[in-house]
Amino acid sequence: MAGRRRHLVLIGPPGAGKGTQATRLAAEQRLCRISTGDLLRAAAQAGSDLGRLAEDFMARGELVPDELILDLVAEELDRPGCASGAVYDGIPRTVDQARGLAGILGERGEGVERVIVIEVPESEIVRRLAGRRVCKKCEKLYHIGFAPPKLEGVCDACGGELIQRHDDRPETIQRRLAVYREQTEPVLAYYAERPGVTAVPGDRAVDEVAASIRHRLTAVGSGA
Numbered sequence: 316m317a318g319r320r321r322h323l324v325l326i327g328p329p330g331a332g333k334g335t336q337a338t339r340l341a342a343e344q345r346l347c348r349i350s351t352g353d354l355l356r357a358a359a360q361a362g363s364d365l366g367r368l369a370e371d372f373m374a375r376g377e378l379v380p381d382e383l384i385l386d387l388v389a390e391e392l393d394r395p396g397c398a399s400g401a402v403y404d405g406i407p408r409t410v411d412q413a414r415g416l417a418g419i420l421g422e423r424g425e426g427v428e429r430v431i432v433i434e435v436p437e438s439e440i441v442r443r444l445a446g447r448r449v450c451k452k453c454e455k456l457y458h459i460g461f462a463p464p465k466l467e468g469v470c471d472a473c474g475g476e477l478i479q480r481h482d483d484r485p486e487t488i489q490r491r492l493a494v495y496r497e498q499t500e501p502v503l504a505y506y507a508e509r510p511g512v513t514a515v516p517g518d519r520a521v522d523e524v525a526a527s528i529r530h531r532l533t534a535v536g537s538g539a
Contacts, residue, residue: 320425321346321400323532324407326502327433329482329491330440331517332524336433337404339525347397350404354387355379365390385415392419400425409498413505430506431528433517437492444488448477 323340325333334350341348358366365386372379388406391397407413420426435443448457448464452475457464464470468477481487506512515527 320398320423322403322420322425322427323401324403324427324430324506325433326430326499326506327517328435328437328440328495328499329488330444331433331435332521333404333433335521336524336528337402340528341402343529344399344402346400346402347391347394348404349388349391349397349401349406351384351406351408354384354391358387363390381409381411381415384412385419388416389419392423407502410501410505413502427506427509428511429532430509430512431531432503432512432514433524434514435517439518440492441485441488444483445485447480447483449480450475451478452476 321344323344323346325337327333337348337350355369359370365383369379369383369387384406392401407416417426446459448459449455450470450473453470453473455470455472457477464477470477482491513531515524515531517524
């Protein structure tokens with residue numbers, strides 16, 4: 316493989332905008348985007364051995380083990396679309412996943428170049444997530460405050476019914492934030508011992524957050 320692959324990790328609480336920023340960053344840097352949710356859905360649809368195993372856990376309502384998530388990441392990194400490296404969205408969620416990712420990359424003679432932490436106050440997280448609506452039919456996303464549909468409760472694209480996901484209800488949001496504090500914040504401590512960690516404020520417009528990320532990537536010296 317010509318050149319050194321780049322690996323950028325985005326970390327932040329649910330509703331911080333990681334998916335949006337990871338998609339932008341991957342396109343700008345010509346990297347692939349690796350997301351836990353996307354990996355699991357794609358693996359299940361492909362019907363691979365790993366995909367069937369992951370689907371079994373999900374069908375039982377159980378968390379997919381870290382080992383399986385990491386196997387899916389390793390499999391994804393071998394695809395041509397990731398030849399230049401990846402932006403990791405929602406991975407790693409735990410310290411064990413962070414260590415596992417380091418092992419996968421280490422075997423390839425590579426490592427995480429940057430860890431970008433998107434910081435958003437919890438009050439803003441609740442406001443963002445509680446206002447989200449999704450089309451039951453085509454899954455197009457809306458927000459009752461930021462991006463409402465033309466007709467309340469009806470999808471502009473397909474006319475489907477807009478619903479609030481269970482994950483976006485206030486009581487569920489609080490549980491998700493508690494899980495983040497318990498499981499993912501220790502990942503920040505893990506990466507804090509390594510170079511290349513930078514934080515950006517995420518309670519701004521999408522374009523402003525993206526600009527902050529670009530600035531930090533060029534301003535901070537190369538990490539390990």
